Amino acid sequence: MKQNITVIPRHGSSFKDKLFLPAIYDGVKVTFKHLFDNVTDINAVDTLEYPEEQPTDITDRYRGLHRLTHRADDTVACVACFMCATACPANCIFIEATEREDGDDEKMPKSFFIDTLECVFCGYCVEACPCDAIRMDTGIFSLTGNSREDFVLNKEQLLANKGAFGEEISCARG
């Protein structure tokens, strides 16, 4: 079998690279350029006066707080297949499955917990979901609470989270 092999040249072996000084000079140049800009014009500093000022640049690819999507009839789209829990590297998704009685599917989650304190917001659960039932498109980037238990989101809380980018209903279980 023919194999496509690309040989990538190795960098860093030239005299200039081994000297390090040119590279250090390049870095320091950038630092001083910003220092000079900021000192001369204070308004150019990229600072957000959070929380009075909220970020406006959250895109639809931003991995915010999770939510569970709905079907057209407002029921939960999740079929409790445990793909998200299997993919989760932090093991922070806890699902209990039960029989779904309305005939749409056989299975649905009886309980669905995400421990957001353990979650690393990697988005693997969203990737793994075959039903487009879990998403991280709420745009919510901060979650506050008074106790550890406040950060363990249950099924109702996850279903109540709204998508921030217009798509409300699961694309696979609509």
Added chain:
Amino acid sequence: MSEMVEVVVDDRSYNAEKGSLLIDLLIKEQIKVPYFCYHEALGADGNCRMCMVEIEGQKRPQIACDTFIKEGMEVRSTGENIEKVRTDILELELINHPVDCPVCDQAGECSLQDFYMDYGLNDSKISIPEKVKGLKKVDLGANVMLDQERCVLCARCTRFTDKITHSHELGIIGRGDHARVSTLPGKKLSNPYAMNVVDLCPVGALTSKDFRFKQRVWFLKTVNSVCHGCAKGCNIYIDHNKMKYQDDVIYRFRPRRNDDVNGFFICDEGRLSYKALQEERQKKMILKHKEIFENEALGAFQRLLDIYKMSITVLIDANLYTEEIEAIFDFAKKIGANVHAPLDVYRDEDFHDDMLRSSDRAANSKTIERLKIETALPTKSGLLINFNHPQSFESDALVNFSTHQNRNGDLILPMATYAESSGHICNEDGIDQYCEQALHMNDPVPTVIEWLEKVGS
């Protein structure tokens, strides 16, 4: 013994019995061959057509499950042609299959899923406007649920009720796309071995109502063990899982093949005995209705031994491991106690049948007999030390080593069940079998041997 002949499979030669089935040789030699309908216990049926191999001198590919081995046979189980045949048959199999793996309990141990990964992985050439619909949730009885859409019509389940249990409850009705497994109208699947069809079913058509939706199979850890339901000692797999922040739990028992003991199957009662094993466990040490700590318990036990040292009776449960029975026997000799293990309580003639179930409901009564332990009922004694024997007898003081919460007595000490420890049991035919430890509890209770070591020290 019939004649052995040489056959060549994929350029390697093997010795096999003349006239035996080719697929048996392939399975024995672990040569990859896909199949749904063939099963070593049920024989060849030849309906799934998955086990196609090429045989030198034959025009078309042949099914390995209905080909008899002949002298000088040359077989090819791999190659472009045969892979194409398998892919095409699989494609036909998948025309009406719902492909609802996410909600299917079989996902992870499904032959169709495995073969698709091996031979499929292609888009179907066949497009139909709508798949044939079937009933998704049919309760066949005996804890078996049928999903007609997922069925590949391998007829393993119907052949099981015909050939193994001879109860003939299941049959395939309808033709073509509308063929489906069913029971007779108004009749249910009901025989003491019915749940074996769940293991036999290569796909998710038959699932166990008992295990359904409890766990995905890829989370389960499996150990080899032996059922303690009766003296037959059927080999089982214990599937258990310790979920995060929870304790180790057994989710199901499955039969493990052992041709000397149980073959491929176990009875439903044995299969479901995992529930009683974990429910209402004795976890606390109790002295006269009050919970105590271990050093107090050992002190109290020692005091009782000293008070009644002239008149002690030790009762042994015939379900304990051989190692445990021997340790108790030695302990009893050391303290000069009478040892009894009445076996009549374990007799249950109603349980007995001609397949696997034995009327002796004790797993290790052979060891009691081998050690010549007294099986008669004990007379009244000063102190009775009961090691989980189901009966109780008259005594002035009573110490119960117990796995479950159904005991009273002056001193109750919890002990580990067979799933929480390992050891041997000897079945009614004298076959000694090893059981691995399945459960590793968060708060383990001591085994009998650990208790006796603590008492001795």
